[in-house]
Amino acid sequence: MVMKRITILLMTIVSCQMMFAQHxxxxxxxxxxxxxxxFYLGEEWDTPTLKSLMKTGVYADGINSVFPSVTYPSHTSIVSGAFPDKHGIFYNVPRTSKDSHWNWEYERIRTRTLWDAAEEKGLTTGAVMWPVTVGAPxxxxxxxxxxxxxxxxxxxxVTTPxxxxxDLxxxxxxxxxxxxGEQFRHENVDQTIGEMARYIIKNHHPVLMAVHFINVDHVQHVHGRDNIYVKEAVRNVDNQIEKLIAVLKETDLYDRTDIIVTGDHGHVDVDKVFSPNILLKKAGLISADSWKARFATAGGAAFLYVKEDRYAKQVEKILGTLPDxxxxxxxxxxxxxxxxxxxxPDAALALGMKKGYVANSGLKGKIVKDRKPVAAHGFYPDFKEIQTGFIISGPGVAGQNxxxxxxxxxxxxxxxxxxxxDLGLHVKDGVFHDGILRLKQ
Known part of the structure; x- marks a missing residue:
């Protein structure tokens, strides 16, 4: 009996050692x-935490998003290393959705992700408000x-279930x-997200923890790129990141943690709307209850879908004969x-709007009209304002500032x-860039 207890004790010790080695x-x-x-490069932004991470790590003055440059496809690309044509999340809301059901469920993703790879390695993971993770591993x-x-x-x-x-x-x-539920109002939500993330880190020490702060996007949509409310939201999220770092230090995880701060897209000031479906309506290609060709819009982008290939040729001709x-x-x-x-891959072609313009799917009114000045995204990711940021800092990073x-x-x-x-995730499109991490991993 004594030997049996000793054996069990030794097995428990070895098991614990293996567990901590994984972490x-x-x-x-x-x-x-x-x-x-x-937000971290400009002196006018009050972001001491982001600027500190930049100085102690590696950073970019802009990295590219996907097309359309919107939240759900972008966040899925971040964790899958794949473009939308591979991972299957093309928009925030599926274009066939009729009841405002967004791409919430993880089962909609067609590729493996970091979550799958971590689960296969037996690693503890955590996430707060990360898109397309209902039912994720x-x-x-x-x-x-x-x-x-x-x-x-x-x-x-609606999220609790x-x-x-x-029991979380x-x-x-x-x-x-x-x-x-009041904690999820826009003015409170980033603080709530930060508090939930700190709770998970403090109590469960996840090996991979993902946190998605959302209010900075919201205030830009409402007020434009540069506004006192945007500065306040950015300052608040910087403070939340400072608190996350503090809990890493409290739990003795800081010296073992690499911190990555990034985003999904930038923002572009807009004050006009272009309605391409009005052109198709005039050509008899779409009506209120049927269509042969139609544009699905996402901010600064419009994607053309057709019932038959010949309609795409017709739309190309329509676009080509527009006034300059x-x-x-x-x-x-x-x-x-x-x-x-x-x-x-189902889109026949797409329109990438110029700065200052967004597209909508409306069928009535003028083709081009004014709108309240705000900021938007969705644009083709080939210019500075639509790029997002990237900072990585920690023990695995090569160099500082x-x-x-x-x-x-x-x-x-x-x-x-x-x-x-060491997850061994084989990605479809992402590239591992030398020079960011220390050579010895």
Whole structure:
């Protein structure tokens, strides 16, 4: 009996040693929705935490998003290393959705992700408000889920049933972390996200922790790129990141954690709307209840879908005969162009709007009209304002205060994390760039 107890004790010790060996390295992945590089490069932005991470690590003055440059496709590319044509998340809302059901469910993703690779390695993971993670193989997960259709209730009410594990929400309520749906109002939500993330880090030490802050994007949509409310939101999220770093230090994880701060897209000031479906309506290609060709729009982008190939040729002719004043509002991207950037393979072509203009799917009114000045995204990712930011700092990073001298996209982040955590994730499009991490991994 004594020998049996000794054997069990030794097995427990070995098991614990193996468990802690798996946790020698951690990654904290932070996404600031609508992050622009000037938030950490510009002196006018009150972001001491971001600027400190930049000075102690490697950073970019801009990295490319996907097309359309919107939240759900972008965040899926960050964790999969794939473009939308591979991972299958083409828009925030599927273009066939009739009840405002967004791309919330993880089962919609067609490729493997960091979550799959970490689960296969037996690693503990955590995520707060990361898009397309309802049902994902994440150990501690508060996903994005909102009311849709005829559902009633606030975000907390509809999300609680899909939080994993099932006892996570009761425990966070007991700890006073999340007690009311009011905490998810735009002015409160980033603080709530930060508090949930700190709870998971402090109590569960995830090897990979992903946090998605959302209010910076919201205020830019409402007020434009540069406004006192944007500065306040950016300052608040910087403070939340400072608190996340503090809890890493409290739990003795800081010296083992590489911190990545990135985003999904930038923002562009706009004050006019272009409605391409009005052109198709005039040509008899679309009506209120049927269509042969139609544009699905996403901010600064419009994707053409056709019932038959011949309608695409007809639309190309329509676009080509527009007055110069209208033709100069956008760039036409052919199917070959869309293949190169990994956009929706079902689209016949796409329009990338010029700065100052967004597209909508309306069928009435003027083709071009004024709108309230705001900021938007969705644009083809080939100019500075639509780029997002990238900073990486920690023990696995090569150098300090060093700006990368090569072109990088958000799809290149998954290979970095895979290498840091030895996940062995084989990505479809992302590239592992030498020079960011220390050579010896």
């Amino acid at each position: 020698d390295r951690h990654v904290l992945l932070i996404s600031i929705d609508g992050l622009r590089p000037d 994440i150990t501690y997960n508060f996903p994005v889920r909102r009311p849709y259709g005829n559902e009633k209730g606030d975000q907390l009410t 899909v939080v994993t594990p099932a 929400m009761p425990r966070m309520r007991s700890a006073g972390v999340v007690t009311s 004043a209208q033709r100069q509002l956008f760039t036409v991207y052919s199917r070959d162009d869309l293949n190169k950037i990994g956009a929706d 060093r700006k990368i001298d090569f072109e990088m996209g958000i799809q290149d982040i998954a290979p970095l994390i895979s290498r840091l955590l």
